[in-house]
Amino acid sequence: QCATTTRSGTPTREDGRDMGLPDWWTRTRCGLMFQANLASVPAWAPIGEYAGWYRAHVDGGTRDVLLHPSPLVETLAHHRDRWDHVDSYADFLPFLTFDEFDADAWTSLARDLGAGYAVMVAKHHDGLCWWDAPGSQLTVMGDGPKRNVLAEFSAACERAGLVFGTQYSLLDWTDARYPGRAYVDDVVHPQVLDLVRRFGSRMLWGDGHWGAGGDHWRSDDLLGAARAHDSDVVVNDRWWAAHADVRTFEYQMPPDIVHSPWELRRGLGGGLGYNRAERAEHLLDANGIVSLLTEVVAKGGHLLLCIGPDATGAIPDVVQERLRAAGGWIRRHAELISDGQPWRHWGDEGCRYLDVNGIVHVVDVGGGGRFPHLLPDVARVTAIESLDGAPMRFEQGSDGVQLERRPRHRDRLPTVYRVELEEPPEPPIELFARTAPEPIPLAPLLADAAPGTVVQLGDGTYVGPADVPSAVTLRGLGPDRTRIVGTPPSAPGSRRQAPITLQSRARIEHCHLERPEERIAWLPLPVVELVGEGTSMVGCHVAGHVAVSGDQARIVSCEAGGVVVSGADAAEICRSTFVGMQWDCAVDLDGGAGHVVEGCDVHDALQALRLTGTVEASVRGNRIRARWWGVQLVDTEGTEVIGNSMTATMRAVDVDGGTLTRVTSNAVIDGDTGCIVQRGASDVEITGNHWQGCRVGLLTWDAGRVRQRDNTTVDAGEADVVNGP
Structure with a gap:
């Protein structure tokens, strides 16, 4: 349950009760998180991924990896070339010396940034505890640093006047008791309460929660005990507790002002901690940090900026320089940041x-x-x-x-x-003031429409759900004038119906479509369903997803959060724009033959395009900017990826299994890898591509027959071509 804020600005929960957020939270808007675990030794991930997930990236048997690929062939190649002498992930511990660790230097950096609170990872997903944690044998006390790093840091925070907080992962890849009752009772609860009672942790930043629910973790009991000890404890929403204090966004900036306590967590680069693969140009500079913080504050939130040390405990110089440069501005404008509240508008990219x-x-x-x-x-x-x-x-x-x-x-x-x-003067009194028109039910307007009919909508709001009958056209006056909305489900847990469903050869034009439910995480939110054969959407804005299950659907010149095609043939998606939420797949084609995705802009998604089990599909002439995948092909046959432009995407093209794939004449700039061919993919032709500023041009791993020629690699960070295993 997320928090909300009343119109007067008083923080309340959704049930109306006062949240009672402590003064330390309301008076500071910027925090600094220090991300470290055993992966700080290799400290490596492909550009854009999380280096702290190294174990999952080299071990395909790692459980509960959620959205992260496991294993990750880029990391397998790196481990082969750099760490082949290390037999297991646990063998990194002796290299984690932390002999350069200085807790006061860490807190000084946080103060120089202008942060008011500092959060340290107490236990990450790999199970390593940074203190003499009860119930665990895997701590930094007996090997590696051989010192109580967390105790030193909490004491340094007190000396520096910083609020001390801890990140704790419920997930544990090492403890054999995970996620059973013994793990909850003997590990999670004693350790979290130890952080509060012995070290004064006032922020409990939960993570790794997706393996079970709040009842399993007994989160309400745990957090209730923590708050009983210290009423100033603030908890985020990753404990699956009934009441969280703060909503968490990770690498996902809310589009507008959020009227509830929230926090954005992200690193200077594409991952949360230290990553050797990232170069200076991949990190936020001082202007980028200031721009980010002011947008967060203007939207009513807090910024938790994440950095990480290397295996010695030292923070890289380039990170320190950029934090201090930004901190000079932040400290000069301390009143603006600490006392500033959202105005009527948050602003835009320029102000x-x-x-x-x-x-x-x-x-x-x-x-x-x-x-x-x-x-x-x-x-x-x-x-x-x-x-x-x-x-x-x-x-x-x-x-x-x-x-x-x-x-x-x-x-x-x-x-x-x-x-x-x-303020402008009050407008004159209107003797015959106009009232806003009531929303119009849409279903009755379509009930008697015969094939070939055009149902013309006017200005205003129409309410679904409604079916557009076979061979009927539903036409609006433009997305800024004609609006179609859905109705909430009649009961909690009942099936949510999309506002519009198109039957065979039906068509919808020039409308804005949305539904009242909030999207759940990265899961698609279907707003339009194309169920019949030969349906069309033209010139529509969709606040959510288009779900396609009928053959020969056409989506042309539309804007949407994404498209999901399931089992249909010959979907044509052209000249459209799809904007993701950083953790989703924008265009997802599952099965079918003859699909075409052409001339589209796709950005801000985890995966721009994913094709699974398709036959003879064509992806051409698109402009893509995504986090981890530009075009991912999973077990496809006869796919062509031609003439696309991809920028700042970890894997521009990923041929993951399948056969008869052509990757031709694509331009890739500033990604990690221009093209990957893996998992037995065979008869793959890689020709005439331009890879600029990528770490690697082409990576083949456990691949079949691959023909590559006439590709150009410019300013590669490491190598033009890498083959393996």
Whole structure:
């Protein structure tokens, strides 16, 4: 159950009870997390992945890996070349010396950043405990560092005036008792309460919770005991408890202001800790950190920035330099960050708006001096000044505010302006005021539609669910004018029905479609279902997913969260835009033959396109930016991947099994690997591709026949081609 906030700003739970969040949480908006485990020794993952998951990446038998690939062939290749003399993951422990660890240096770095709380990983998924943990034999006391690292760090936090917190993983890849009752009773509960009672942990940052539910972990009892000991303890939502204090977002920025306590966790790079594979250009610089923090604060949240040490306990120099450079700005603007609250709009890519004690402040992150949300009908701007009191000349018009001249700063970090506003006068009383039209039920409008009929919708909101009958066209006036929404399920747990279902040869055009339910994690949220043969969608905006089960469906010039095609043939997806939520698959084609995905923009997903068991599919001319996969082909036959542009994606093309695949004329920039061929994939042709700024151009691992020619690799971080095992 997530928290909500009343209109007055008082934090409450959804059941209306006061959350009672402690002062330390409300007065600080930035925290620093130190991510370390046994994987800090190899400290390696492909660019974009989590180095802390090294064990799962080399051991395909690791349980409860969730979305992470296990094993990961990139890591298998690295382990072969660098750590082949290490027989098992546990054998890394003697190399974890931590002889350069200085707890006060860590807390000094947090203070220099401007953080108010510091969180240390007490136990990660690999089970290594960083203190003399009760119920565990795998600690840093007997081998490796041979010191109580967590105790030293908690004491250093107290000296530095930082709130001390701990991350604790319920998942344990090492303990044979996991996830049984003995593990819960003898390991989890004693260890978590020890962190609170003995070391004063005031943030219990749960993780690795997906192997069981809250009843199994007895989370309510555990967290209740922790809060009984210290009422200032704050818990996140990864314990499966009935009541969490803070909602967690990981590498997933909310699109707008969130009216409940929330926190964004992410690293400087693509992973949470130290990764040797990441170069300086893969890490946020000072401007990126400031831009990130101000967006989080403008949307009402907290930022938990994650870094990690190497095996000696030292934080890399480039990380320290960037944190301190950003921290100079953050500390100079401490009041803005600690007291700033969301204004009417959070801002955009160029600026952020914050209300500080009733005065609007604008953070000019883009440096353009343009503030488009300061419109005359919102409030008349009477004065703008920089924080040192210098008045600024500006113009306010129908496109907002534009500064005439902007001051220059040597550090090139954002300038902050105070804005004086005068509320517009009250509008005149309308004698015949118009009322908003009531939503119109859609199903009756379609009930008697005959084949060949065009049902024209007007301006306003229409309510589903409704079926579009065979060979009927449902036409709107444009996504900004015609809106179709679903209704909530009639009872908890009942089947959620999509607002619109298209039967054979039915067509929907130029509508905005959404449903009232909130999406659950990365699971698809079907808003439109194309169940009949030969259906079409044209020019629609879909706040969710399109589910396709009928053959020969066409989706053209649409915007959506994604498409799921299940068992159908000949789906055609063209000139459309799909925006993910960082942990999902945008276009998922499962089975069928003859699919075409062409000319689409796909970004912000974990997987841009995934094809599983398809035959004779074509993926061509798309523009892709994803986290881990651009195009993943799983056991497909006769797939062609041609002429796509892929940027900053870990695996641009992944041929995972299957046969007769052509990967031709694709341009890949700044990913980890341009193309992977693995798991017995055979008769694969890799020709004419351009791989620039990738760590590796082509990686083949346990592959069959692969023909590669005329590929160009530019500025490869490690190698043009890697073969294995």
